[in-house]
Amino acid sequence: MNSFELNKLLGALLGTCLVLVAMHIAAGEIFTPEKPAKPGYEIAVKEEQPPAGGAPAAPAAVPIANLLASASPERGADVAKQCQACHNFQEGQGPKIGPDLYGTVGRKIASVSGFNYSAALKSKNGTWDFDTLNTWLAKPSAFAPGTAMTFAGLSNDKQRADVIAYLNTLSHNPAPLPKPQNANAEAPSPTGPGSGQPAGAPASPAPAGAAPAQSNGAPANH
Ligand code: HEC
Numbered sequence: 001m002n003s004f005e006l007n008k009l010l011g012a013l014l015g016t017c018l019v020l021v022a023m024h025i026a027a028g029e030i031f032t033p034e035k036p037a038k039p040g041y042e043i044a045v046k047e048e049q050p051p052a053g054g055a056p057a058a059p060a061a062v063p064i065a066n067l068l069a070s071a072s073p074e075r076g077a078d079v080a081k082q083c084q085a086c087h088n089f090q091e092g093q094g095p096k097i098g099p100d101l102y103g104t105v106g107r108k109i110a111s112v113s114g115f116n117y118s119a120a121l122k123s124k125n126g127t128w129d130f131d132t133l134n135t136w137l138a139k140p141s142a143f144a145p146g147t148a149m150t151f152a153g154l155s156n157d158k159q160r161a162d163v164i165a166y167l168n169t170l171s172h173n174p175a176p177l178p179k180p181q182n183a184n185a186e187a188p189s190p191t192g193p194g195s196g197q198p199a200g201a202p203a204s205p206a207p208a209g210a211a212p213a214q215s216n217g218a219p220a221n222h
Contacts, residue, residue, distance in 0.1 A: 064134040065178035067161035076166025079159045086151070089170055098149060104128050105168045105175050120146035130178055133164050 080089065086097035094100055099112040109124045109132070110117040121144045126132060136143040137160050139153040154160040168174045 062157055063181050064130045064161065064164070066180040067134075067157055068130060068165055068177045069180040071158070071161035071165035073162070073166040073169045075159075076162035076164070079154070079163050080166055083151075083163075086149075091170075101167060102170045103172075105130070105133065105164075105171060118144070118146060118148040120144040121148070130164060130168075130175075133167065134160060137163060 083089075083098075083101070087099070087101045088094060088096055089101050091102040092100075093102070095112065095115045099115040099117070105128055108127050110121040124144055128136075132143075137154050139155075140147050140149045140151055141153075154163060165177070168177070
């Protein structure tokens with residue numbers, strides 16, 4: 001008797017479940033959502049366009065000629081101290097871990113006789129001019145992948161230019177520095193006609209300075 005009641009109960013439960021499942025399937029068929037062709041919202045984002053002039057959009061590499069215009073060999077000698085672990089800079093001192101760097105500018109790449117260059121650097125044709133040195137020293141492993149110069153590079157434009165200016169002094173005939181490419185920046189020209197003070201400016205030393213110089217000079221001569 002008891003088990004019969006239980007069977008009825010379980011049967012009812014099972015029946016309910018079946019009905020629910022059937023309803024779920026039916027509902028699914030009736031209310032199938034229509035998937036949109038493009039998922040999600042379309043958000044119209046304008047791509048950042050570089051300014052009309054275009055030039056300074058990316059951190060454009062400054063031409064080495066422009067960098068060299070304000071480079072200092074003295075500062076370069078200081079920066080180049082980090083090279084001395086591997087390089088000699090004086091003439092005839094010979095190689096260390098890297099080849100002697102006296103007279104590098106204008107020298108053929110990988111051409112110090114007796115130095116065992118990597119195949120990577122040997123495969124580079126050409127001479128060390130300001131441009132090649134600039135790319136090389138920015139990241140040696142990018143200029144000559146596989147190079148034996150395990151030096152990360154000088155990512156600082158100014159320091160690199162200083163070092164190159166310094167390297168250029170290590171020669172009997174330093175190469176003339178290249179002319180900066182003055183595309184559209186006339187402002188920084190220090191000797192330009194625009195840099196002159198207005199003629200009547202009080203700072204102008206001509207009248208004030210000339211007089212005392214003469215009056216000082218006159219008594220001394222007499
Ligand atoms: C850890 C050692 C090491 C340091 C530091 C290092 N170099 Fe070098 N350098 C080398 C080696 C090794 C080579 C030869 C590379 C090859 O054969 O691939 C080399 C090659 C060169 C060359 C090419 C020379 C040639 O005859 O073709 C130049 C130029 C140069 N180094 C400049 C520098 C300067 C400038 C610095 C410092 C800013 C510097 N190196 C720092 C190890 C070094």
